[in-house]
Amino acid sequence: MNENNMMQAFILLLAGFLVVFVVLILLIVIVTVYSKIIRTIQEKSDKKKAVAAGKTSADTEPAKEIRSLSREEIEDDDGEIPGEIIAVIAAAVDAVYGDKPHKIRSVKRERSSRSAWSRAGVMQNTRPF
Numbered sequence: 001m002n003e004n005n006m007m008q009a010f011i012l013l014l015a016g017f018l019v020v021f022v023v024l025i026l027l028i029v030i031v032t033v034y035s036k037i038i039r040t041i042q043e044k045s046d047k048k049k050a051v052a053a054g055k056t057s058a059d060t061e062p063a064k065e066i067r068s069l070s071r072e073e074i075e076d077d078d079g080e081i082p083g084e085i086i087a088v089i090a091a092a093v094d095a096v097y098g099d100k101p102h103k104i105r106s107v108k109r110e111r112s113s114r115s116a117w118s119r120a121g122v123m124q125n126t127r128p129f
Contacts, residue, residue, distance in 0.1 A: 081107055
């Protein structure tokens with residue numbers, strides 16, 4: 001090959017890399033902007049629902065301090081989940097579903113091979129926008 005063909009091949013290679021990276025950056029920008037738009041729409045909708053339900057902003061904000069419980073604190077001597085924990089779970093379900101009809105049929109401990117940290121990582125990394 002002569003020098004002219006090598007120069008054209010090199011220019012074509014650089015142009016290809018440039019196009020691919022520009023498109024990738026453009027896709028990243030589009031997805032980021034789209035997620036911000038969706039998040040603001042959801043926040044406005046949540047605020048409207050809270051105002052319609054008569055709740056204040058303090059009622060809709062998450063708790064600042066969360067204490068993790070040990071297995072001994074959660075389970076009674078016979079291995080059952082105490083009523084206080086079931087009440088907290090019921091309150092969380094009610095907070096999620098709100099006015100929609102819902103019913104808790106049973107509360108069971110999940111026997112999983114994954115650790116709590118692993119499950120939290122999976123949930124965080126697979127959460128939509």
